[in-house]
Amino acid sequence: MSPFTVPDFSEFQALIHTPTSTDVEAVLARDKLHINDLATLLSPAASEMLPALAARSAVITGQRFGHTIQLYAPVYVSSFCANKCVYCGFSAENKIERRVLTLDEVEVEMNILADQGFNHILLVSGEAPAKVGVDYLAELARRTRARFAAITIEVQPLSTEEYRTLFEAGITGVAVYQETYDRGVYDAVHLSGNKADYDYRLKVPARVAEAGMREVGIGFLMGLADWRSEGFALGLHLQWLRKHFWRTNLTVSFPRMRPAEGAFDPPQPTGEKELTQLLLALRIFDHDVGLVLSTREEKRYRNGMIGLGPTRYSAGSCTAPGGYANPDLAGEQFSVGDHRDLQTVCDSIRKRGHDPVCKDWDATFQKGL
Numbered sequence: 001m002s003p004f005t006v007p008d009f010s011e012f013q014a015l016i017h018t019p020t021s022t023d024v025e026a027v028l029a030r031d032k033l034h035i036n037d038l039a040t041l042l043s044p045a046a047s048e049m050l051p052a053l054a055a056r057s058a059v060i061t062g063q064r065f066g067h068t069i070q071l072y073a074p075v076y077v078s079s080f081c082a083n084k085c086v087y088c089g090f091s092a093e094n095k096i097e098r099r100v101l102t103l104d105e106v107e108v109e110m111n112i113l114a115d116q117g118f119n120h121i122l123l124v125s126g127e128a129p130a131k132v133g134v135d136y137l138a139e140l141a142r143r144t145r146a147r148f149a150a151i152t153i154e155v156q157p158l159s160t161e162e163y164r165t166l167f168e169a170g171i172t173g174v175a176v177y178q179e180t181y182d183r184g185v186y187d188a189v190h191l192s193g194n195k196a197d198y199d200y201r202l203k204v205p206a207r208v209a210e211a212g213m214r215e216v217g218i219g220f221l222m223g224l225a226d227w228r229s230e231g232f233a234l235g236l237h238l239q240w241l242r243k244h245f246w247r248t249n250l251t252v253s254f255p256r257m258r259p260a261e262g263a264f265d266p267p268q269p270t271g272e273k274e275l276t277q278l279l280l281a282l283r284i285f286d287h288d289v290g291l292v293l294s295t296r297e298e299k300r301y302r303n304g305m306i307g308l309g310p311t312r313y314s315a316g317s318c319t320a321p322g323g324y325a326n327p328d329l330a331g332e333q334f335s336v337g338d339h340r341d342l343q344t345v346c347d348s349i350r351k352r353g354h355d356p357v358c359k360d361w362d363a364t365f366q367k368g369l
Protein backbone atom coordinates (compact mmCIF):
# COMPACT_ATOMS: atom_id res chain seq x y z
CA MET A 1 0.00 0.00 0.00
CA SER A 2 1.58 3.29 -1.04
CA PRO A 3 1.07 6.10 1.50
CA PHE A 4 -1.41 8.90 1.01
CA THR A 5 0.10 12.02 -0.54
CA VAL A 6 -1.41 15.43 -1.23
CA PRO A 7 -0.90 17.03 -4.65
CA ASP A 8 0.27 20.62 -4.76
CA PHE A 9 -2.78 22.85 -4.32
CA SER A 10 -2.02 24.51 -7.69
CA GLU A 11 -2.87 21.21 -9.43
CA PHE A 12 -6.57 21.32 -8.57
CA GLN A 13 -7.37 25.04 -8.72
CA ALA A 14 -8.99 24.71 -12.15
CA LEU A 15 -11.25 21.91 -10.89
CA ILE A 16 -12.48 24.15 -8.07
CA HIS A 17 -12.74 27.47 -9.88
CA THR A 18 -14.19 26.66 -13.30
CA PRO A 19 -17.50 24.84 -12.57
CA THR A 20 -20.72 26.67 -13.42
CA SER A 21 -24.14 26.51 -11.75
CA THR A 22 -25.15 23.96 -14.42
CA ASP A 23 -22.24 21.74 -13.35
CA VAL A 24 -23.33 22.03 -9.71
CA GLU A 25 -26.91 21.07 -10.62
CA ALA A 26 -25.63 18.02 -12.51
CA VAL A 27 -23.61 16.88 -9.49
CA LEU A 28 -26.58 17.36 -7.17
CA ALA A 29 -28.67 15.11 -9.42
CA ARG A 30 -26.20 12.21 -9.21
CA ASP A 31 -26.01 9.65 -6.44
CA LYS A 32 -22.47 8.36 -6.70
CA LEU A 33 -19.86 11.06 -6.98
CA HIS A 34 -16.32 11.23 -8.35
CA ILE A 35 -13.66 13.17 -6.43
CA ASN A 36 -13.85 15.88 -9.12
CA ASP A 37 -17.50 16.37 -8.18
CA LEU A 38 -16.38 17.38 -4.71
CA ALA A 39 -14.38 20.19 -6.32
CA THR A 40 -17.59 21.29 -8.07
CA LEU A 41 -19.45 21.36 -4.75
CA LEU A 42 -16.66 23.46 -3.21
CA SER A 43 -16.61 25.90 -6.12
CA PRO A 44 -17.57 29.59 -6.04
CA ALA A 45 -20.56 28.68 -8.24
CA ALA A 46 -21.83 26.28 -5.55
CA SER A 47 -21.45 29.07 -2.94
CA GLU A 48 -24.43 30.73 -4.64
CA MET A 49 -26.51 27.54 -4.38
CA LEU A 50 -26.33 26.67 -0.69
CA PRO A 51 -30.10 26.04 -0.31
CA ALA A 52 -29.88 23.36 -3.03
CA LEU A 53 -26.81 21.82 -1.40
CA ALA A 54 -28.54 21.88 1.99
CA ALA A 55 -31.64 20.14 0.60
CA ARG A 56 -29.56 17.35 -0.97
CA SER A 57 -27.38 16.96 2.12
CA ALA A 58 -30.45 16.77 4.39
CA VAL A 59 -31.94 13.95 2.30
CA ILE A 60 -28.69 11.93 2.32
CA THR A 61 -28.17 12.50 6.05
CA GLY A 62 -31.72 11.31 6.77
CA GLN A 63 -31.23 8.20 4.64
CA ARG A 64 -27.93 7.23 6.28
CA PHE A 65 -28.33 8.43 9.87
CA GLY A 66 -32.08 8.79 10.36
CA HIS A 67 -32.90 11.72 12.59
CA THR A 68 -30.17 11.03 15.10
CA ILE A 69 -27.47 13.33 16.42
CA GLN A 70 -24.92 11.85 18.76
CA LEU A 71 -23.66 13.82 21.77
CA TYR A 72 -20.20 13.83 23.30
CA ALA A 73 -18.05 15.92 25.62
CA PRO A 74 -14.31 16.60 25.57
CA VAL A 75 -12.20 16.14 28.70
CA TYR A 76 -8.95 18.13 28.62
CA VAL A 77 -6.39 16.20 30.64
CA SER A 78 -3.24 18.27 30.07
CA SER A 79 -2.22 21.66 28.70
CA PHE A 80 1.48 20.76 28.41
CA CYS A 81 2.79 20.65 24.86
CA ALA A 82 6.23 20.15 23.36
CA ASN A 83 5.25 21.64 20.01
CA LYS A 84 5.19 25.21 18.84
CA CYS A 85 2.08 25.81 16.75
CA VAL A 86 1.63 29.53 16.23
CA TYR A 87 -2.20 29.36 16.32
CA CYS A 88 -2.67 27.46 19.59
CA GLY A 89 -3.11 28.60 23.19
CA PHE A 90 -1.22 25.51 24.43
CA SER A 91 1.84 26.20 22.22
CA ALA A 92 5.12 25.54 24.10
CA GLU A 93 6.24 29.17 24.04
CA ASN A 94 3.00 30.59 25.49
CA LYS A 95 3.35 31.64 29.11
CA ILE A 96 0.23 30.07 30.56
CA GLU A 97 -0.36 28.16 33.75
CA ARG A 98 -0.15 24.52 32.68
CA ARG A 99 -1.70 21.52 34.30
CA VAL A 100 -1.73 17.79 33.84
CA LEU A 101 -4.50 16.02 35.70
CA THR A 102 -3.80 12.96 37.80
CA LEU A 103 -5.79 9.88 36.84
CA ASP A 104 -7.99 10.46 39.87
CA GLU A 105 -8.65 14.03 38.75
CA VAL A 106 -9.58 12.88 35.23
CA GLU A 107 -11.96 10.35 36.72
CA VAL A 108 -13.64 13.14 38.69
CA GLU A 109 -14.08 15.10 35.43
CA MET A 110 -15.46 12.06 33.63
CA ASN A 111 -17.81 11.20 36.47
CA ILE A 112 -19.24 14.72 36.40
CA LEU A 113 -19.99 14.24 32.70
CA ALA A 114 -21.39 10.73 33.25
CA ASP A 115 -23.77 12.14 35.87
CA GLN A 116 -24.94 14.72 33.32
CA GLY A 117 -25.76 11.88 30.92
CA PHE A 118 -22.70 11.76 28.63
CA ASN A 119 -21.68 8.33 27.39
CA HIS A 120 -19.18 9.34 24.70
CA ILE A 121 -16.01 11.05 25.91
CA LEU A 122 -13.15 12.60 23.93
CA LEU A 123 -9.91 12.81 25.94
CA VAL A 124 -7.81 15.76 24.75
CA SER A 125 -4.28 16.77 25.64
CA GLY A 126 -1.40 18.81 24.30
CA GLU A 127 1.37 16.76 22.73
CA ALA A 128 3.73 16.04 25.63
CA PRO A 129 4.29 12.27 25.85
CA ALA A 130 6.29 12.64 29.07
CA LYS A 131 3.15 14.02 30.75
CA VAL A 132 0.41 12.02 29.01
CA GLY A 133 1.77 8.82 27.52
CA VAL A 134 0.41 5.45 26.50
CA ASP A 135 0.54 4.04 30.04
CA TYR A 136 -1.45 7.00 31.39
CA LEU A 137 -4.12 6.70 28.68
CA ALA A 138 -4.35 2.90 28.90
CA GLU A 139 -4.75 2.98 32.66
CA LEU A 140 -7.37 5.71 32.38
CA ALA A 141 -9.30 3.68 29.81
CA ARG A 142 -9.17 0.53 31.94
CA ARG A 143 -10.43 2.44 34.97
CA THR A 144 -13.32 4.17 33.19
CA ARG A 145 -14.39 2.00 30.26
CA ALA A 146 -17.22 0.34 32.17
CA ARG A 147 -18.95 3.70 32.63
CA PHE A 148 -18.75 4.90 29.03
CA ALA A 149 -19.90 3.53 25.71
CA ALA A 150 -17.00 5.11 23.82
CA ILE A 151 -13.77 6.77 24.85
CA THR A 152 -11.84 8.44 22.05
CA ILE A 153 -8.59 10.43 22.17
CA GLU A 154 -7.08 13.52 20.58
CA VAL A 155 -3.44 13.43 21.74
CA GLN A 156 0.05 13.17 20.19
CA PRO A 157 0.53 10.70 17.30
CA LEU A 158 1.48 7.20 18.43
CA SER A 159 2.82 4.07 16.78
CA THR A 160 0.51 1.37 15.41
CA GLU A 161 1.53 -0.88 18.30
CA GLU A 162 0.71 1.82 20.84
CA TYR A 163 -2.70 2.38 19.24
CA ARG A 164 -3.30 -1.38 19.51
CA THR A 165 -2.45 -1.26 23.21
CA LEU A 166 -4.92 1.56 23.72
CA PHE A 167 -7.63 -0.20 21.75
CA GLU A 168 -7.25 -3.27 23.93
CA ALA A 169 -7.44 -1.05 27.02
CA GLY A 170 -10.78 0.36 25.86
CA ILE A 171 -10.05 3.39 23.65
CA THR A 172 -12.37 3.16 20.64
CA GLY A 173 -11.24 5.96 18.33
CA VAL A 174 -8.63 8.60 17.57
CA ALA A 175 -8.97 12.12 16.19
CA VAL A 176 -5.86 13.47 14.48
CA TYR A 177 -6.13 16.60 12.38
CA GLN A 178 -3.64 17.53 9.70
CA GLU A 179 -4.40 21.19 10.60
CA THR A 180 -3.56 22.20 7.02
CA TYR A 181 -2.94 20.11 3.92
CA ASP A 182 -0.99 23.01 2.38
CA ARG A 183 2.64 22.03 2.91
CA GLY A 184 4.02 25.58 2.76
CA VAL A 185 1.49 26.90 5.28
CA TYR A 186 2.03 23.81 7.45
CA ASP A 187 5.76 24.52 7.66
CA ALA A 188 5.15 28.20 8.45
CA VAL A 189 2.80 27.58 11.41
CA HIS A 190 4.42 24.48 12.99
CA LEU A 191 7.69 25.88 14.22
CA SER A 192 9.16 23.00 16.20
CA GLY A 193 8.46 19.65 17.84
CA ASN A 194 7.29 16.40 16.23
CA LYS A 195 4.36 18.17 14.70
CA ALA A 196 6.69 20.18 12.45
CA ASP A 197 6.99 17.06 10.23
CA TYR A 198 4.13 17.28 7.69
CA ASP A 199 4.65 13.81 6.20
CA TYR A 200 4.87 12.12 9.58
CA ARG A 201 1.53 13.58 10.63
CA LEU A 202 -0.16 12.76 7.33
CA LYS A 203 0.50 9.04 7.92
CA VAL A 204 -1.10 8.93 11.36
CA PRO A 205 -4.77 8.26 10.42
CA ALA A 206 -3.67 5.17 8.46
CA ARG A 207 -1.73 3.92 11.49
CA VAL A 208 -4.79 4.35 13.68
CA ALA A 209 -6.92 2.36 11.25
CA GLU A 210 -4.23 -0.31 10.86
CA ALA A 211 -4.24 -0.79 14.61
CA GLY A 212 -7.92 -1.76 14.38
CA MET A 213 -9.44 1.31 16.02
CA ARG A 214 -13.15 1.54 15.42
CA GLU A 215 -13.05 5.18 14.40
CA VAL A 216 -10.63 7.71 12.91
CA GLY A 217 -11.36 11.44 12.89
CA ILE A 218 -9.64 13.78 10.46
CA GLY A 219 -9.93 17.49 9.72
CA PHE A 220 -8.15 20.76 9.13
CA LEU A 221 -8.10 24.03 10.99
CA MET A 222 -10.27 26.45 9.04
CA GLY A 223 -8.50 29.78 8.69
CA LEU A 224 -4.93 28.72 7.95
CA ALA A 225 -5.15 28.26 4.16
CA ASP A 226 -7.66 28.40 1.29
CA TRP A 227 -10.63 26.42 2.64
CA ARG A 228 -11.82 25.19 -0.77
CA SER A 229 -8.44 23.62 -1.55
CA GLU A 230 -8.19 22.23 1.98
CA GLY A 231 -11.66 20.71 1.56
CA PHE A 232 -10.66 19.02 -1.67
CA ALA A 233 -7.43 17.67 -0.13
CA LEU A 234 -9.44 16.37 2.81
CA GLY A 235 -11.81 14.66 0.36
CA LEU A 236 -8.81 12.93 -1.24
CA HIS A 237 -7.68 11.80 2.21
CA LEU A 238 -11.15 10.52 3.03
CA GLN A 239 -11.35 8.64 -0.25
CA TRP A 240 -7.92 7.06 0.31
CA LEU A 241 -8.83 5.96 3.85
CA ARG A 242 -12.15 4.50 2.65
CA LYS A 243 -10.36 2.51 -0.04
CA HIS A 244 -7.73 1.05 2.27
CA PHE A 245 -9.66 0.78 5.56
CA TRP A 246 -13.24 0.18 4.55
CA ARG A 247 -14.16 -1.25 7.94
CA THR A 248 -13.13 1.86 9.86
CA ASN A 249 -15.69 4.48 10.80
CA LEU A 250 -14.53 7.86 9.50
CA THR A 251 -15.45 11.26 10.87
CA VAL A 252 -14.55 14.82 9.92
CA SER A 253 -14.42 17.76 12.33
CA PHE A 254 -14.50 21.42 11.38
CA PRO A 255 -12.35 23.37 13.82
CA ARG A 256 -12.77 26.99 12.77
CA MET A 257 -10.22 29.29 14.37
CA ARG A 258 -11.36 31.03 17.55
CA PRO A 259 -9.47 33.53 19.73
CA ALA A 260 -6.74 31.89 21.83
CA GLU A 261 -3.78 32.82 24.00
CA GLY A 262 -1.00 34.15 21.76
CA ALA A 263 -3.34 36.40 19.74
CA PHE A 264 -2.95 34.66 16.39
CA ASP A 265 -4.89 36.18 13.52
CA PRO A 266 -6.00 33.50 11.04
CA PRO A 267 -4.43 34.37 7.66
CA GLN A 268 -7.52 33.22 5.75
CA PRO A 269 -10.48 33.77 8.09
CA THR A 270 -13.59 31.78 7.25
CA GLY A 271 -17.19 32.48 8.18
CA GLU A 272 -20.25 30.36 8.77
CA LYS A 273 -21.13 30.43 5.09
CA GLU A 274 -17.84 28.78 4.11
CA LEU A 275 -18.13 26.27 6.93
CA THR A 276 -21.65 25.40 5.77
CA GLN A 277 -20.60 24.85 2.17
CA LEU A 278 -17.69 22.65 3.21
CA LEU A 279 -19.83 20.56 5.50
CA LEU A 280 -22.65 20.11 2.97
CA ALA A 281 -20.19 19.31 0.16
CA LEU A 282 -18.55 16.57 2.22
CA ARG A 283 -21.89 15.02 3.12
CA ILE A 284 -22.98 14.94 -0.53
CA PHE A 285 -19.60 13.50 -1.54
CA ASP A 286 -19.34 10.86 1.20
CA HIS A 287 -22.74 9.73 2.41
CA ASP A 288 -21.45 7.76 5.39
CA VAL A 289 -18.88 10.05 6.95
CA GLY A 290 -19.67 11.28 10.46
CA LEU A 291 -19.66 15.10 10.58
CA VAL A 292 -18.82 16.72 13.90
CA LEU A 293 -19.93 20.23 14.86
CA SER A 294 -18.37 21.26 18.14
CA THR A 295 -19.11 24.02 20.64
CA ARG A 296 -16.54 26.21 18.89
CA GLU A 297 -19.59 27.32 16.88
CA GLU A 298 -22.40 29.50 18.21
CA LYS A 299 -25.72 28.16 19.48
CA ARG A 300 -27.67 29.91 16.69
CA TYR A 301 -25.53 28.28 14.01
CA ARG A 302 -25.56 24.81 15.57
CA ASN A 303 -29.35 24.93 15.96
CA GLY A 304 -29.72 25.98 12.35
CA MET A 305 -27.59 23.07 11.10
CA ILE A 306 -29.61 20.34 12.82
CA GLY A 307 -30.82 17.93 10.16
CA LEU A 308 -28.73 19.40 7.34
CA GLY A 309 -25.62 17.22 7.64
CA PRO A 310 -23.87 17.09 11.01
CA THR A 311 -24.22 13.83 12.94
CA ARG A 312 -22.37 14.61 16.14
CA TYR A 313 -22.47 17.58 18.53
CA SER A 314 -20.48 18.32 21.65
CA ALA A 315 -22.21 20.04 24.56
CA GLY A 316 -21.33 21.73 27.83
CA SER A 317 -17.66 21.76 26.81
CA CYS A 318 -14.82 23.11 28.89
CA THR A 319 -11.38 23.33 27.23
CA ALA A 320 -9.28 23.83 30.40
CA PRO A 321 -7.91 20.74 32.19
CA GLY A 322 -9.93 20.26 35.38
CA GLY A 323 -12.53 22.79 34.27
CA TYR A 324 -15.62 20.65 34.93
CA ALA A 325 -14.80 20.25 38.63
CA ASN A 326 -13.43 23.82 38.89
CA PRO A 327 -15.27 26.03 36.40
CA ASP A 328 -13.20 29.11 37.35
CA LEU A 329 -9.92 27.57 36.17
CA ALA A 330 -8.05 29.55 33.52
CA GLY A 331 -5.95 28.09 30.69
CA GLU A 332 -8.45 27.12 28.01
CA GLN A 333 -7.17 26.02 24.59
CA PHE A 334 -9.74 28.14 22.75
CA SER A 335 -12.95 30.02 23.55
CA VAL A 336 -16.21 28.13 23.36
CA GLY A 337 -19.04 29.59 21.25
CA ASP A 338 -21.96 27.55 22.58
CA HIS A 339 -22.13 27.27 26.37
CA ARG A 340 -25.33 25.21 26.68
CA ASP A 341 -25.34 22.07 28.77
CA LEU A 342 -26.24 18.60 27.51
CA GLN A 343 -29.92 18.72 28.36
CA THR A 344 -30.43 22.12 26.72
CA VAL A 345 -28.71 20.97 23.52
CA CYS A 346 -30.81 17.77 23.56
CA ASP A 347 -33.99 19.85 23.95
CA SER A 348 -33.01 21.97 20.92
CA ILE A 349 -32.41 18.83 18.86
CA ARG A 350 -35.79 17.37 19.87
CA LYS A 351 -37.56 20.65 19.18
CA ARG A 352 -36.35 20.37 15.59
CA GLY A 353 -37.74 16.85 15.21
CA HIS A 354 -34.47 15.00 15.72
CA ASP A 355 -33.30 12.48 18.30
CA PRO A 356 -30.31 13.19 20.54
CA VAL A 357 -28.35 9.97 21.09
CA CYS A 358 -26.04 9.67 24.07
CA LYS A 359 -25.09 6.05 23.41
CA ASP A 360 -24.72 4.38 20.02
CA TRP A 361 -22.08 1.78 20.83
CA ASP A 362 -21.34 -0.73 23.57
CA ALA A 363 -18.00 -2.12 24.74
CA THR A 364 -19.48 -5.61 24.26
CA PHE A 365 -19.19 -5.06 20.49
CA GLN A 366 -15.55 -4.08 20.87
CA LYS A 367 -14.69 -7.50 22.24
CA GLY A 368 -15.95 -9.01 19.00
CA LEU A 369 -13.85 -6.78 16.73
Ligand code: SF4
Binds near residue numbers: 082083
Ligand atom coordinates in the same frame (compact mmCIF):
# COMPACT_ATOMS: atom_id res chain seq x y z
S1 SF4 B 1 -2.22 22.48 18.37
FE1 SF4 B 1 -1.80 20.65 19.58
S2 SF4 B 1 0.33 20.24 19.17
FE2 SF4 B 1 0.02 22.36 18.57
S3 SF4 B 1 0.53 23.57 20.38
FE3 SF4 B 1 -1.67 23.15 20.45
S4 SF4 B 1 -1.87 21.34 21.70
FE4 SF4 B 1 0.26 21.47 21.04
